[in-house]
Amino acid sequence: MKKFFALLLSAALALSLVVPSLAAGESGADSRLTQITQAVKTTLSLDTSGYDTFYGNLSEDAIAPQWDLNWSNAAGDRLSISADPDGRVLWLSRSDNVPGSTSPSLPKIGREEAEASAKAFLDRVLDGSVESARFDPEGYSAPTYSSRYRFSGTILLNGLPSPLSFSVSIDMDSGAVVQFNRDVLNGLYVGGVPSETAAVTADDAGAKLKDLFSLRLEYVLDTDSKEAVLRYLPDAIDEYYVDAQTGEVVNLTQLLQSFYEKGMNGATAGGDADAPESAPSDSLTEAEQAGSALLAGALEQEALDQKARAVEALGLDAYALSSCRYTVDPDWEEGDDGVQVMASLTYNREKDGNLWRRYVTLDAKTGELLSVRSTLPWSKDIERTVTAEKSQALAEAFLSDFCPDDFARTALYDQTNVSLLNDGEQIPNQYSFRYARQVNGYFFANDGISVSVDTSDGSVSAFSRNFQEDITFDSPDGIVGEDAALAAYQATFAPVLGYIQVPVALDQADASLREVLQQSGYPFCYRLTLGYALEAVGETVRGIDAKTGQPVYYQAGQDGKITYDDLEGHWVASSAQVLAEYGVGWLGGSLKPDSVITQKDMVVLLYSMAYRSPEDPEKLTEKQLDSYYETAYAQGWLTPAQRQDNAALTRIDLIRMLLNGGGYGSVAALEGIYRCDFTDAASIPAADLGYAALAQGLKLVQGDTAGRLNPAQTATRAEALTMIYNFMR
Structure with missing residues (x-):
């Protein structure tokens, strides 16, 4: 039976626990381990009765000391947690030795439930007096290549952004936390957390930072385009911030570089190895x-x-x-x-x-x-x-x-x-x-x-x-002026108040820590400074269109995410969107749900189901498509003799490919043992009756209003997605 953390739904019971320092006054490592273990178990409401082996390791690092706690049992279940000397949980990894399904499936819990579990866990492990979590929309990944949801984001200090980050992974079936890690203000930081009150206004800081921008006018190509257009592009600049107390503009990049020792000794080696000689052969094919x-x-x-x-x-x-x-x-x-x-x-x-x-x-x-x-x-x-x-x-x-x-x-x-x-x-x-x-x-x-x-x-x-x-x-006629373009670019950024990690000389650390840092080769340490930095408002801007003066954004859907612009009001919308979230479907921006599905479309769709790697069938080169078909042969979706890239598929073709790939092919091929309740069952060929019966039993398909399977009817892309959805549920 799966064991997992009891993540309480009540917000009152999900409050973080502040643990007093456990290192002080304890001389024995065993006593310290006992207290650390109890503190961690209390923080997480952790039931460890299912584990029969436990040990703890201590890293007495003067910069970032920590305890590593490890539980396991004979069944192969493992739990590992790292904590600092105050019992604060820094890292967690949990695995249960439970056999999983080899067939692709949809998660048993949705994203909202998984995110709630992550938030409840963070409420427990963060210091609620100063720390809170902000989830990054770009830091979310659905259980595609793995069986877990992953969330990441920033640890806020006094409600403001900081250089500290976190990540939490949630099991897609149980809702348990299976992975966690976070940054901490360890010995590399001096001076603590400054006040969150700023003396400089955001408008004043923003004006100073935006004055650092400059643009250049160049020709660029958009994706899949053969026409270069003129665009104002931002010049690369160093990283700057405005000190929220003094109003000073600080070049953080330059400051950091000033602390680094330059260069490295030694030569880089490596290179191409000699090509092996070919083995002799008496005859060649x-x-x-x-x-x-x-x-x-x-x-x-x-x-x-x-x-x-x-x-x-x-x-x-x-x-x-x-x-x-x-x-x-x-x-x-x-x-x-x-x-x-x-x-x-x-x-x-x-x-x-x-x-x-x-x-x-x-x-x-x-x-x-x-x-x-x-x-x-x-x-x-x-x-x-x-x-x-x-x-x-x-x-x-x-x-x-x-x-x-x-x-x-x-x-x-x-x-x-x-x-x-x-x-x-x-x-x-x-x-x-x-x-x-x-x-x-x-x-x-x-x-x-x-x-x-x-x-x-x-x-x-x-x-x-x-x-x-x-x-x-494109012709250079009719371009907007640089001042107008710069103003448009500046408007896509806003100043954000937060805690900024600033390098400082080692002499700002106390004597004992300074000695450790020097011996460890650190050229500087850090302090947190309250300051303003610019962040993009909304999507990231690529530049300014030289003809319209409008911002040009990175195109959505170019990173492998599936988006459809033609689902509104369609009966397949819900299923298609759920599958898209988990990487199953087609790229290209449009589903074309009522279009006939070709064999090529189905092969690419099944590939996305198996490997969560969607593609636009029309954008594949011949060589790429060949590789997809090689996978189709290996997975049993069809045989090389059956390849007809642009052939329209029937409903029974879809069922056959899906069940063959799911390992049901040999069973479905048995004749004389099946019956199904479709009203047109008598017209289903004997060779396909097993497929039809299994499809009905597995609830992959249902009959039309008259109860017919219509096996020879040409299928649509929407019907293919629906069968995939039912198969993965």
Whole structure:
């Protein structure tokens, strides 16, 4: 029998319990464990009588000490809880060794009931005098890939947002809490929780923060579009906040960086292993011969090495070739973009114990350079003499020589200086440059060339390029002014008062803690500051449409969530929406409930039921659809001989596919033992009577107003969803 926490429904009984410090005055670890265990059990109203083994571990960490409590029994049920020395629950994990159904099913409890269980639990484990929970709408996940609901959010302090977060997972059948964790203000924080009263108004703080915004006008592509439109995009800025007491604007990013020690010692290793030799064979099948033919015309390793070394800017004279790997694209056809066979060459260079690796990718048949990347050592002992100006000159000389036509279509878009050294020297191990395509005087950042230069020798350490030739560009006429666009963008944000985690020098910690932090390698500690930060109002904005001046939001439904815009008033609406919440259905934005369902539609629908991975059947490539059908064959939904992608399915086709996949196929195929109560049972073929009888018995289908199954009637997408819903209940 399942054991689970008794989560009380009464709000009065769900109040959090404040436990006095249990560490003080206790010398024996056993006594402390006894008190911690009792405190945790009291907080959670925990019945542990079903467990026969218990032990506790103590981590005497001066920064964040905690107890780990563990219960188990012979049946394989386990419960683990971590608590601090005051008995505050920090982490929980519970598992019961109860066999689950192998067939996909809908949860026995709904989201609202699960959320109520999570809230009741949080009321118990949070310090009600200062802490409360705010659930994040984006932090919710339904029991799709797992058998649990998951909720996450922010721990409010004095009713205000803080850097502390939590997550709670609820079993979809029992409503029990099966996973919990939370952040705490441990020894890394000094100064406690400040007053929640601000001296600065939200309007004043918001005006200061919004003045930091700036926009740039660029061409962008929307999803699945081939027309680039002009849009004002926000420039990246550091993270800022306004001190709620002084009104000072603080650059939190810069403050944090000032505490970090820069750089790391040592070289990064790793790389491509040599490709294994093929096993000898006396004869090859037709498929093997066809596969071998794909490599016809590929250059040998020595010739490819010569092609790579001929690109002088790569500096490969100082490198030794260590491996060459060929990669075949079996789906490539004449006229396709890309290449049929790529060759990846790995080069090594070692000097004074430091290792450089350069990975050069070529078209294996022509030797054309496709891309370059490198792993470079970080050691500060390496002499680096190539400045940013010299690096840019070398990069542009390489591009002018190697790909002059593409380079002529671009302009310098971004320069990134990475990997600063330990001693703060301003020359990193490489400088990186991005040259983006320009059209009508505006950047189109999707297309362009990236190149990096090794500052130890001036060689090209990275190179890649991408250009799309089938893109059209909207006219730049009629765009709104930058001031209007900036005002529209600013209006999508609002200042929010909350507690902000701010790094401070270690000398603000007391002497004993400061020593521990220093010995542990912490360069700073934290304090909480009351301040204002900007948060998006509603959905996150991508930018401002340059023609209308209106905000452009990230499109809903692009993250794998199922949404339908054509369900209002339809009889399938309730079932379709329940299934959609759990990842069962189709992407695309519309259900088209009364449309005929094709075999392809049903295969994609069944896949979403089995794996909670919905897709739009019309957006699948041929290769992707093939993989879905391979799954259909493996799951028993149909056989390869039955594949007819666009064939319209009948009602008995749906029943057959669903029951075959559910493991009922062999039973349904038995003849002479079934009867069903449909009024048209006599017209059901003998081979399908078992399927019809099982479908009726399992309540997958019911007859029409005249009690008929109508097995040969063409089915709709709504009917398919209804059968899935009934199957999973």
